[in-house]
Amino acid sequence: MPLFDVYQLLPITPVRAEGRFIWDEQGNRYLDLYGGHAVISIGHSHPHYIQRIEQQLRQIAFYSNSVVNPLQEELAAKLCSFSGYADYQLFLCNSGAEANENALKLASFVTGRKRVVAFRQSFHGRTSGAVAVTDNPAIQAPFNQQHEVSFVPLNDREALQQVMDTDVAAVIVEGIQGVGGIRLPDDDFLQYVAALCETYHSLLILDEVQSGFGRTGRFFAHQHAGIKPHLITMAKGMGNGFPIGGVLIHPDIQPRKGMLGTTFGGGYLACAAALAVLEIMEQENLIGHAAQMGDWLMQQLSQIPEIENLRGRGLMMGLDPKPDFAGLRKHLLQQHRIFTGEAKPHTIRLLPPLNLQPEEAELFLQALRQSLDEIRKETSAVSFHEKQKS
Numbered sequence: 001m002p003l004f005d006v007y008q009l010l011p012i013t014p015v016r017a018e019g020r021f022i023w024d025e026q027g028n029r030y031l032d033l034y035g036g037h038a039v040i041s042i043g044h045s046h047p048h049y050i051q052r053i054e055q056q057l058r059q060i061a062f063y064s065n066s067v068v069n070p071l072q073e074e075l076a077a078k079l080c081s082f083s084g085y086a087d088y089q090l091f092l093c094n095s096g097a098e099a100n101e102n103a104l105k106l107a108s109f110v111t112g113r114k115r116v117v118a119f120r121q122s123f124h125g126r127t128s129g130a131v132a133v134t135d136n137p138a139i140q141a142p143f144n145q146q147h148e149v150s151f152v153p154l155n156d157r158e159a160l161q162q163v164m165d166t167d168v169a170a171v172i173v174e175g176i177q178g179v180g181g182i183r184l185p186d187d188d189f190l191q192y193v194a195a196l197c198e199t200y201h202s203l204l205i206l207d208e209v210q211s212g213f214g215r216t217g218r219f220f221a222h223q224h225a226g227i228k229p230h231l232i233t234m235a236k237g238m239g240n241g242f243p244i245g246g247v248l249i250h251p252d253i254q255p256r257k258g259m260l261g262t263t264f265g266g267g268y269l270a271c272a273a274a275l276a277v278l279e280i281m282e283q284e285n286l287i288g289h290a291a292q293m294g295d296w297l298m299q300q301l302s303q304i305p306e307i308e309n310l311r312g313r314g315l316m317m318g319l320d321p322k323p324d325f326a327g328l329r330k331h332l333l334q335q336h337r338i339f340t341g342e343a344k345p346h347t348i349r350l351l352p353p354l355n356l357q358p359e360e361a362e363l364f365l366q367a368l369r370q371s372l373d374e375i376r377k378e379t380s381a382v383s384f385h386e387k388q389k390s
Helices: 047-059 070-082 096-111 130-131 144-145 157-163 186-198 219-225 268-281 286-301 328-336 358-389
Strands: 014-018 021-024 028-032 089-093 115-119 151-152 168-174 205-207 231-234 244-250 308-315 316-321 341-343 346-348
Touching: 047 268, 070 089, 070 244, 070 268, 089 268, 096 130, 096 168, 096 205, 096 231, 096 244, 144 186, 151 157, 151 358, 157 186, 168 186, 168 341, 186 219, 186 328, 268 286, 286 308, 286 316, 328 358
Parallel strands: 115 151, 115 168, 168 205, 205 231
Antiparallel strands: 014 021, 021 028, 089 244, 231 244, 308 316, 316 346, 341 346
């Protein structure tokens, strides 16, 4: 087998996508409520997105960061203004892991320190520094464990206070923990973290790779708490499928030549894709739409008794079905062709495109209720047969 077999693959081969739907090679249509790990922010195959990239491809597709790229400057101005960070600086790269690597490196450059504080159940990427601040030993090689990292439980002020000291370069926290199961830092906890970083002259890094770009009803999830971090990392929804990442950098942090670098980061096509995303988000008011749709969907889901726990903001939600319904995600996919995400143990993650329509949300709710009913009947039938055998 030529591919290095590291992925748990679903038995589906998508061949076409449009809006909030994808089609497999048999012509079956699936409602995409996962967006490929929260990547699809403006929907699949948006006409303006395609036009922007096609037009750029005909002009110039690539040159390295050894020349002036006006699209980078245009993207920086648009992104910083639209996000509410007009005075910040932008460094462009290729992915969320790379964004976090550069943010951690900057924090160490600025403070002259090595140690980082991160949170339990966090996920920041799979490259060396990013995986070192990820709370999952199973994906850390011995090489990654050389970094000085202290992990504390999310929303635990006392535990955080105990590990903070003058040797901490940075505290890194997700706007909402995605892989960790849609776990939200409390607004007042983020405010406490920000204040603590100021006290110890440590840098606050907000990982908005999954939770940014309008997903929670604000441009960044941390803006619900009213704080301004020193460094903000982003990717995923930034390019709607085209690889691009970035770091927003506090104006007090001064760059020097050669401090950071990348060959492909901020290339012409990547910038064109990211500009198209921002233009569509603005034209279609997708941030406001995500907030409105999220509130409505959350209210509908809260009325389903088989859902044991429900949490999230905007169109970033996690729901835990009761133990008897642990196979719900698989059932939704196989029986109703509804794509959702999953986090352990059995959390279903909803990360749909921000332009999810009411009728599509209704389709999901109908399929969800039907799946719960079908699983209940299947479980009852199995229990009946087991009793008959005994």
